[in-house]
Amino acid sequence: MNKEQYIEIIDNEFIKKNVLVIGDLMVDRYIAGKVRKLSPEAPVPVLDYSDKKFVAGGASNVVNNLIGLGAKVRVAGIVSNDLAGRWLKDELAGRGALIDGIYETNERPTTMKTRYTTKGIQLLRVDRESTNDISDAAKEYIEAYLESNAASLDAVVFSDYLKGVLKDPSFVKKLIGICRANNIFVAADSKTDEVGAFAGADIMTPNVDEVSSAVGIKIEIDEDVDEAGKRYLLESGVRVLLVTRGDKGISVFAANQSRKDFPAKDVEVFDVSGAGDTVISTITIASVCNLGIEDAVKLGNIAAGIVISKRGTVAIEKEELLRSINEIKNS
Numbered sequence: 231m232n233k234e235q236y237i238e239i240i241d242n243e244f245i246k247k248n249v250l251v252i253g254d255l256m257v258d259r260y261i262a263g264k265v266r267k268l269s270p271e272a273p274v275p276v277l278d279y280s281d282k283k284f285v286a287g288g289a290s291n292v293v294n295n296l297i298g299l300g301a302k303v304r305v306a307g308i309v310s311n312d313l314a315g316r317w318l319k320d321e322l323a324g325r326g327a328l329i330d331g332i333y334e335t336n337e338r339p340t341t342m343k344t345r346y347t348t349k350g351i352q353l354l355r356v357d358r359e360s361t362n363d364i365s366d367a368a369k370e371y372i373e374a375y376l377e378s379n380a381a382s383l384d385a386v387v388f389s390d391y392l393k394g395v396l397k398d399p400s401f402v403k404k405l406i407g408i409c410r411a412n413n414i415f416v417a418a419d420s421k422t423d424e425v426g427a428f429a430g431a432d433i434m435t436p437n438v439d440e441v442s443s444a445v446g447i448k449i450e451i452d453e454d455v456d457e458a459g460k461r462y463l464l465e466s467g468v469r470v471l472l473v474t475r476g477d478k479g480i481s482v483f484a485a486n487q488s489r490k491d492f493p494a495k496d497v498e499v500f501d502v503s504g505a506g507d508t509v510i511s512t513i514t515i516a517s518v519c520n521l522g523i524e525d526a527v528k529l530g531n532i533a534a535g536i537v538i539s540k541r542g543t544v545a546i547e548k549e550e551l552l553r554s555i556n557e558i559k560n561s
């Protein structure tokens with residue numbers, strides 16, 4: 231595909247697509263300050279508070295990426311009726327996402343990771359979360375939400391950070407069944423070791439460590455990638471496996487085909503966190519705009535290259551993706 235075709239699709243087709251993100255919504259909280267002294271109470275620094283910041287993380291970062299690409303985005307997951315939960319709902323709604331698929335419950339706190347920092351250095355991270363399976367009521371709510379919106383959806387992205395929403399394989403199976411019955415494209419990114427949990431998905435995007443751990447193959451030499459990827463593809467029951475490999479890009483595995491590698495962009499890296507969310511978002515929307523998997527993966531690498539060259543976890547923006555494509559030579 232040449233760059234004019236890419237531009238045409240990104241510009242005119244992405245905005246027509248409806249995507250539902252189902253997964254573990256999280257809040258990343260940063261508390262910054264100056265350290266001037268040690269505490270007289272214990273051998274720890276005293277952080278002189280100056281600033282705090284909330285950032286939408288986990289599955290909500292996938293939401294931000296899809297919105298940045300121009301898609302119409304619905305969100306399903308759970309939050310508590312606490313400060314973080316209310317902030318997250320307002321934030322996502324403010325970005326233009328439809329948040330009525332978010333089940334609110336007080337049975338557990340909103341997943342939040344708090345970093346205490348000084349001069350950009352982390353002093354401490356505090357996690358407040360429950361990683362238990364969510365309640366039957368929450369599952370029923372999310373399932374009903376998917377059912378009632380299925381007719382209008384082009385894709386569903388499962389974003390599983392092992393925080394509970396997608397912990398129950400029979401629940402996930404049910405959701406994927408609904409997607410299949412409605413011809414909805416299914417993408418999954420999961421840290422799970424239960425390889426078959428997302429069987430029936432069109433694409434799955436584990437990173438190389440997740441693949442290695444799930445199939446129990448240590449990855450040392452290039453052939454190990456082949457062996458682990460093939461095993462994961464077979465056991466996972468997904469149509470196409472996309473293994474993200476950091477600076478080595480993305481390797482594609484599909485039935486009866488040999489592995490194909492797509493190189494990462496050669497960029498100056500500032501912050502790689504969130505690159506996986508950018509990859510699955512970009513490849514999903516490109517796929518439902520009828521790009522072939524190879525063209526979609528190339529676009530995924532370009533988008534990831536943009537977000538990692540910025541400080542902090544940032545989402546891709548359509549304008550930047552267009553600019554990057556404009557800069558490449560036609561091939």
Ligand SMILES: Nc1ncnc2c1ncn2[C@@H]1O[C@H](COP(=O)(O)OP(=O)(O)OP(=O)(O)O)[C@@H](O)[C@H]1O
Nearest residue numbers: 437474475476477479494503504505506507531534
């Ligand atoms: N150092 C790098 N140089 C160039 N591209 C990179 C680099 N690191 C990551 N990428 C891009 O980002 C993509 C995803 O990165 P990676 O494989 O690290 O995913 P991940 O571990 O799931 O990330 P995340 O922290 O978001 O979970 C890669 O396939 C590649 O396109």
Ligand SMILES: [Mg+2]
Nearest residue numbers: 419437506507
């Ligand atoms: Mg990841």
